[in-house]
Structures are given as structure tokens and as C-alpha cells.
Amino acid sequence: MIRRRRLATALVLCALAAPVAAAAEKLDWEVPESADAPVPVQALRNVRDGFLGLGDAWFEANTAFFGVFCLAASQLSMGFSDALGLVDDNPVSQHVLKGILSKNLAKTAYLWHVAGAESLLGGHGMEAERWAARDVAALNPLLSEEDQEAVAGPLPLDPLDFVGEGYFHGRTYRPQALLLDLGAVAAADVVLRPAASVLRIVQLRGAGDSLERTGNDLVRRAVRRW
Amino acid sequence: MMRTAALAGLLLFAVSAAAADPAAGRVWEVNGIRLEASQVERLADDIARQTVAAVRRVEGLVLRDGQDRALEAVYRDAALDVYDRAVATVNRSDLSDAAKEAEVKTLVLNGQRRSTAYAARILDPEQYRIYRAWEDRQVEAFEKRGLWSGSSRGRRSR
Numbered sequence: 001m002i003r004r005r006r007l008a009t010a011l012v013l014c015a016l017a018a019p020v021a022a023a024a025e026k027l028d029w030e031v032p033e034s035a036d037a038p039v040p041v042q043a044l045r046n047v048r049d050g051f052l053g054l055g056d057a058w059f060e061a062n063t064a065f066f067g068v069f070c071l072a073a074s075q076l077s078m079g080f081s082d083a084l085g086l087v088d089d090n091p092v093s094q095h096v097l098k099g100i101l102s103k104n105l106a107k108t109a110y111l112w113h114v115a116g117a118e119s120l121l122g123g124h125g126m127e128a129e130r131w132a133a134r135d136v137a138a139l140n141p142l143l144s145e146e147d148q149e150a151v152a153g154p155l156p157l158d159p160l161d162f163v164g165e166g167y168f169h170g171r172t173y174r175p176q177a178l179l180l181d182l183g184a185v186a187a188a189d190v191v192l193r194p195a196a197s198v199l200r201i202v203q204l205r206g207a208g209d210s211l212e213r214t215g216n217d218l219v220r221r222a223v224r225r226w
Numbered sequence: 227m228m229r230t231a232a233l234a235g236l237l238l239f240a241v242s243a244a245a246a247d248p249a250a251g252r253v254w255e256v257n258g259i260r261l262e263a264s265q266v267e268r269l270a271d272d273i274a275r276q277t278v279a280a281v282r283r284v285e286g287l288v289l290r291d292g293q294d295r296a297l298e299a300v301y302r303d304a305a306l307d308v309y310d311r312a313v314a315t316v317n318r319s320d321l322s323d324a325a326k327e328a329e330v331k332t333l334v335l336n337g338q339r340r341s342t343a344y345a346a347r348i349l350d351p352e353q354y355r356i357y358r359a360w361e362d363r364q365v366e367a368f369e370k371r372g373l374w375s376g377s378s379r380g381r382r383s384r
Contacts, residue, residue, distance in 0.1 A: 129265050132254075136269060136309060139334050140301075141368035142277050142361065150279070151272050213264050220268070 043203060050201030053212065054194055060123035061189035064219065067119030068181050074112035078162065078172045081105035085167055103163065109172065110162040117156035120181060124188065124219040126153075154226035177226050184222035188215030254313065266306070274302035287356045293348055300344040308337035331369070338365060 033045070081102045089099030121130055130152060137143055137151040161171045192215030199208035254261045261269070278298045282289060289297070312330045315321070321329065342361065346354055 125262070125265055128261055129269060132261060133269060133272070136305075137273050137276070139308060139312060139330070140273055140277060140305065141334060141338050141365045142280055142301075143273070144280065147276050147280050151269075151276050217268075 042205075046200045046203050046205050046208075049205075050197040050199075050208070053197035053200060053208075057189045057193035057197065061185060063119050063123050064181070064185040064189065067116045068178055068185065070112045070116030070119060071181070072116075072175075072178055074109045074116060075173055075175065075178070077105050077109035077112055078169060081109055081162075082168055089167075106162045106169070110159055113162070113172070114156050120219075120223050121153075121155060124216040124223075126220055126223065153224045155223065157226075174226050177222075180222045180225060181219075184219045188219045191215075192218070254309075270302050270305045270309075273305050274298045277301040281357070281360075284356060284360045287353055287360070289353075293353075296348045297345060300341050300348070304337045304341040307340075308333055311337075335365065335369070 037045070084105060085099060085102035087093060088097040089102050121127065133152045134148050137148040140148075143151070157171060162169055193212055196208040196211035196215065199205075199211060253263055254266055275298060278289075278294050278301065281287065281297060282294070311333045315329045315333060316326050318326070338361075342358070345357060349357055
């Protein structure tokens with residue numbers, strides 16, 4: 001009897017897993033829900049989305065703050081790299097030292113940069129947009145490849161911005177961008193999005209959605225400045 | 227290969243009626259990732275703004291106050307319209323990849339012609355002459371290259 005029940009359970013699980021596995025290729029975390037659900041169901045959904053929104057804001061705040069930290073570490077590392085480059089990679093010393101220290105610090109700076117950029121771009125709705133932006137922009141005949149890249153946004157920078165020839169890699173230094181990102185993330189994830197979640201919980205769904213969009217737009221605008 | 231990948235990407239663009247919010251307008255789904263109406267609008271805004279930036283770089287063409295905003299509005303509407311139609315085309319199961327690409331290219335060029343007609347109303351005759359010369363060069367280059375020849379998939383993983 002127990003074995004039969006286990007078998008039935010396994011079959012049910014297999015049946016449930018099949019569509020999940022088929023959908024696993026997609027990166028879609030949206031769950032389709034009917035728009036014409038009864039009012040009590042909509043009310044419950046608002047409460048659920050409010051609490052989930054609080055969690056999402058908390059997680060995305062952590063990821064974004066980590067991103068800003070990584071970008072700061074990248075710029076610091078690049079500063080050391082450029083400074084050391086004057087010693088181990090000048091016209092005389094490069095023949096002896098071959099810029100080993102400055103080169104590796106620049107590589108480290110790039111790795112920090114990629115981690116930071118990906119952390120920032122991986123939230124606040126940008127993870128979906130950036131994925132589509134360039135291919136959609138490519139459908140505009142008036143845009144050059146550089147323009148298409150501009151539509152996709154400045155981050156992450158090109159590796160050559162870090163390791164290209166030269167004593168000073170100016171494009172990698174943007175301390176003001178970090179402050180902007182920091183302020184935007186704090187405003188969005190600590191104030192606006194939690195407030196949006198509370199509005200949803202108290203059944204003010206439209207206002208909550210609008211406030212959340214404002215917060216995400218704020219972060220997006222900040223991240224697109226470099 | 228790259229073109230097929232890009233076409234497959236666009237193939238999964240699906241315009242669905244924004245059932246959850248009737249006022250939300252367009253919602254696209256790209257390779258299983260849903261772009262909300264506000265994200266679609268932002269993308270169209272970015273593309274329109276960048277197109278105006280490209281126009282500003284055209285030698286000898288100086289836009290006056292208001293012309294840039296008018297052009298931006300034209301490019302924005304054209305972008306949304308063309309992409310909606312492109313999505314519908316690549317969702318057709320009765321067309322091969324090559325036929326879809328040709329059809330999408332035609333849609334893009336038709337959209338470009340419509341935006342040119344609006345640009346003619348916005349620009350002075352002299353500005354329009356310069357604009358047209360530049361536009362012809364851009365369109366010619368577009369017709370020669372594949373739709374996604376410079377795609378991020380091929381050059382840089384963003």
C-alpha cells in the first residue's frame with residue numbers, strides 16, 4: 001500500500017516536473033495570473049506581492065551595494081596600477097620589469113569592475129532590458145554600432161579601457177558615478193520600494209506599482225551614467 | 227549562425243495583451259523574459275534619444291530648439307510600431323528564417339520611410355537635404371549588412 005502510494009506520488013511529481021523542465025530553458029520568473037480574478041484573490045495577491053516586494057528590495061539592495069563596493073575596489077586597484085605603471089612600465093623600466101605589477105593590478109581592477117557592473121545591471125528591471133536592448137536597437141538603420149552600444153548602456157566597460165596602452169586609464173575612474181549609484185540605490189531600495197510594498201499591502205496597488213517604477217528608474221538612470 | 231541565434235531571439239518576442247493592466251499597453255516577451263510596458267517604453271525612449279544624438283552628429287545639420295524633441299517623438303513612435311510588427315512577423319510559423327529576416331528588413335525600411343516623411347515636415351528644406359543624404363547612406367549600409375551583424379552576441383557579451 002505504501003509502495004503504491006509512493007509510486008503514485010512519483011508519477012504526480014514527474015507529471016508536474018515535465019512542464020517545469022520544458023520551461024527551464026527560459027529565464028522567465030514571471031508567473032502568469034489571470035487579470036479578472038475575484039476581488040478577494042486580487043486582495044490576497046496584493047498582500048503577497050507587497051511582502052515579496054519587500055524581500056526583493058532587500059536582496060537587490062544587497063546586490064547593488066555589493067556592486068558599488070566592487071566598482072570602488074576596481075577604481076582603487078586601477079589607481080594603484082596606473083601609479084605603479086610609472087615605475088615598472090615607463091620607457092626605461094618596461095624593458096626590465098615589463099610592467100608585471102601594473103598589468104596584474106589592471107587585470108584585477110577589470111575583474112572587480114565586471115563583478116560590480118554585473119551586480120548593478122542584474123537588478124531593478126535592467127536584467128531584462130539590457131538583454132534585449134542591443135538587438136532591438138540593431139533594427140534601427142540610422143544607428144551605428146557605437147550608437148547601438150550606447151543604447152545598451154556604458155557598463156560594463158571594455159577590457160581595453162583597463163589594459164590599453166597609456167599611463168592613465170581615465171575612463172575607468174568615475175568616483176562621482178559611485179556616489180550617484182549609492183544614492184539612487186539607497187533611495188530606491190531603502191525608501192521607495194519598501195513604501196511601494198506597503199502601499200500594495202494596504203491595497204493601493206496602482207500607487208505601489210508606480211512608486212516602484214520610480215525607484216527602479218532612479219537606479220537605472222544612475223547606472224547609465226558613467 | 228549568429229544571425230539565426232538573433233532571429234531565434236526575436237522569434238520569442240511575443241506581444242501579449244497587457245491583461246493585468248489595460249492601460250499598460252505593450253508588453254513584450256523576449257526569450258522568455260518579460261519586458262513590462264514601462265520597460266518597453268524606456269527602451270523606445272533610449273533608442274529615439276540615441277537616434278537624435280546620431281542626427282546631431284551629421285555634419286552641417288544643426289537642429290534648432292524643438293526640432294530635436296519633435297524628431298525624438300517620431301523615432302519613438304516608429305520604433306514601437308516597427309518592433310510590434312517585427313514581433314508579429316517572427317512569430318509566424320509559416321515562414322522560414324530567411325523569409326522572416328527579409329520580411330523584418332522590409333518592415334524596418336517601411337518604418338524608416340514613414341519617419342522620413344515626418345522628418346520632412348519638421349526640418350527646413352536645407353536641413354532635410356542634408357538629412358536625406360545621410361539617411362540614404364545609413365539605409366544603404368543597413369540593407370547591405372545582416373540585421374544583427376554587429377550583435378552583442380557576436381562581439382561582446384553584455
